[in-house]
Amino acid sequence: MKKWSIFILGSIFFCLMTGCATQQPKRDLIVLLPDPDGKVGTITVTTDGGSQVINKPGYSTEVENLNKTPTSPRQLNENEIKDIFASALSAQPDLSNRFLLFILFFENDSTKLTRESKDIFSEALKNIKTRNSNEVYVVGHTDLVGTESYNKELSSKRASYIRNLFVSSGIKPGTLFVSYYGKSRPLVSTEDETPEPRNRRVEVIIR
């Protein structure tokens, strides 16, 4: 008799601790999509059991429970996505008034803009003026060649150079927000010490 009650109490306790075996497992589904401009970012899905990185558009991962690693990325087709997410997607607000992003590239180890980027600068300047923007972010970066502190300094110089160029072109200093990240945030992931022109850049974000 006593053994039985201990068993029952034990089961109830076990049930409470584990969330009960009969309960439907919770399940998350996460799908990566490309940005409106076509660029694709990265999401990292983490549970107590481990992490899964997704960096290809249309790929998904599922989470069964807290203790399991999210499933390996699987591609979903358009219909599968629509079946589940049609109403969430149609509730998305109008994208037309979002910020603009321009990326200016630099010559190796310098604050000199590449030839193409001079045109992009003019384009960015034009947009700040037509939008009458009072919020422009100027964010400096470098590639992965050299030390962290050297590159931090270089990215700072690049960002300040662009900021000053905007100011001398008639943009009010108060509208410009400068930040810089050295080698820590490459646009294209590379091994350390790899020369990569696409990472030598200043991002200009206009609202």
Added chain:
Amino acid sequence: MNHVYLKTVVLSLVALLLLLSIDGEVSPADGSTPVASVKKVSGSVTVLRQGKTIQAINGLDIWEKDTLQTGRNGSIGIVFSDDTFLSMGPGSILTVDEFVFAPRQGKFSIVLRMLKGTAAYLSGLISKLSPDAAYFKTPTASIGIRGTRFLIKVDGE
């Protein structure tokens, strides 16, 4: 003469107050500043704020710590002050755990927590300016977001 002097003092005080209120950026913890705004609603959607339930309508401000809940036919789209876009389908519950967008102080953070439902998320400036500051949480998982767009479905109990 005295009267004019007084007027100047009052006017400068008013100007000072105005300046202070304009300069104050979205502050982190007090939860009393709007962090997003409702841009699209259909069906029944409510916002739970400090124990009170508010019907969601276009233009309604969303605050930090607000919980959004869509009904069986409801859906909602909101835009955060950093241009992060979030929309939710029917039967969804989501809380704005944390939102800080203060470029002048270099402070950025967005943490959303979804209990159930479906959502579409599109990163805004926070992800661009501080890539490790954006998180989306579910009861089982935490999603780190690096400048991107994704869909999520969370099955409740």
